[in-house]
Amino acid sequence: MLMKVFDRSLVARITASAALVATMLICVSVAMLVHLDIRQAKATLAGKADLSGQMVADAVSAAVWNLSPEEAAVALDPLRAVDDFAKAAVYGTRGELFFMMKAGAHTVPDDALLTRIIEISHPDRQGRPQKLGTLRVDFDLHPTLDAIKRNALFLVGSGLFFLVLVVWGTVYVLRGITAPIVRMTDVMSDLAAGEIDIVVPNRHRADEIGRMAHAVQTFQHNAVELRNAKECAEKAIATKARFLASASHDLRQPLQSLFLFADGLERHVVDREGSQKLLHLRRGLDVMKELLNALLDISRLDAEAEEPDIKDFPLSLLFSQIEGSYRTVAAAKGLTFSITGSELAVRSDPTLLRRILGNLIENAIQYTRAGTVCVDCRSVGPSVRIEVQDTGIGIPRNQMEDIWTEFHQVGNPERDRNKGLGLGLAIVQRLAKLLDCRVEAVSALGRGSIFSIEVPLGQTSAIARPEPAPIAGPTGGRYAVLVDDDAIVLMGLQSTLRDWGYEVLAAGSTDQALERLRTGIREPDIIVADYRLRGGRVGTEAIVKIRELFDSNIPGVLLTGETGPECAADAAMHGLSIAQKPISSRQLNVAVERLLSEASD
Ligand SMILES: Nc1ncnc2c1ncn2[C@@H]1O[C@H](COP(=O)(O)OP(=O)(O)O)[C@@H](O)[C@H]1O
């Protein structure tokens, strides 16, 4: 308890040390003084006793010589006037008592007496001293001892008084020193806790505390500047992310119609040269779509708009999806693709982890001319380490850091976008950060590379396997309602659905669609609506109102260029599908067919 107080308080510690030193000094001084006092008092009494004895010795000798006790009484009588005199006794040579005189009636115990024995003698007729016996004089020690006690008490009292004075003085002086230190400590604790809008005290002092205050103020200024810079950077990132998100959203609109028209054009292109050009057009569109998606991914990850959905799932499930996606791609390039079976479960977001591994495997396949691409995993402590190994071209040692930065590509100085965008690893790194995982790469030039990620181990509990993708069936003269405020996209959608054999009602707004549906009699089989419509309205409203009109839960698809949570929440609430723009006619076909087959189940 005391040690805790000492640990926490400088004042307590220094005061205790000062009190200890003062106590020791006072104790030693008091002891020495008392000792001296006792010696002094005893010596005085002894001197007095000697003197008194000597004073009466001759008269007592004469009384003994004359064998007269009365004379002895007269000889000893002056002793009564001496302070502290207790008794006197005269003994013969054989120790027999000749005479005794007491100062008072009470008897002083022997251990409280100071005794002096004096030999008495008398000259005989020849003048030779004749031994007559002894004179014993006793003095009472009590008064002297009492005086010593009083003195000692006084000394101890003064000592205690001094001790209190020392403690009080120390605390007083120390408070003057420690109070500003305590205030500085509080300010520093506040700073450390992130409260940087504080006023630093003691700045005007010229001593060490003043210098400490200046240093703390410098820290505070730095912290304020850092916070401002961080806020600026965050704002800039958010603005950049918003800019990128809206730019890519706005680019998706025309791109969407380009996709649909390119698909629609296919039927009308008959000669080889036209087909060739259409192929180039499609390739260009694919690259543009990829670039837009990657840019949007990066801006969303930078703006921290993505929330991982962490759960336990078996790796085998993820691996089987990956195998399905990449075995044929690898085989087409003449590579062996192997993936190790695993009983392990991980705790992560399966979609994001799949995106990470997908990127790494795509790279492995892309940068390997011959040999194998292998996905391996093993448990390492509380994590599972998943490795993507290849026997490819490898990465120069001096570029191992750079490959993670945006648009950095080792072998594409001419920035040919057909050779990739240089954004895959930048996205991988951001996704790994979002999942709180470590990604690493080791590589040997010309021999191959290993990219690895460490994911937390999970509980082995299976998750539902995804439903197999629906296969497009014949449309059988179905009726589709399309709502989009972009006339070109609407035309593109219309021609695409017509190509699939649909009867189509195309409307530029919800009201137009409702108006035209009211005059008709046929209930639509499917509604495809753009999410953002003019006048702040949304496609969800169009679908809901059309459903109300026919009092039927008609399947609906929302087309959107946004990846924010708003559209997803809206869609989930009304049981709608989302198709991300730009969508190819094949992807739209898959989405529509899946919905229709679900509706017919
Ligand atoms: N497995 C690999 N083997 C060799 N080089 C690789 C591998 N993975 C990535 N790289 C190098 O890192 C660069 C950046 O990769 P990435 O960000 O995915 O962009 P991209 O694949 O579009 O070029 C690549 O251009 C390539 O030079």
Ligand SMILES: [Mg+2]
């Ligand atoms: Mg890549």
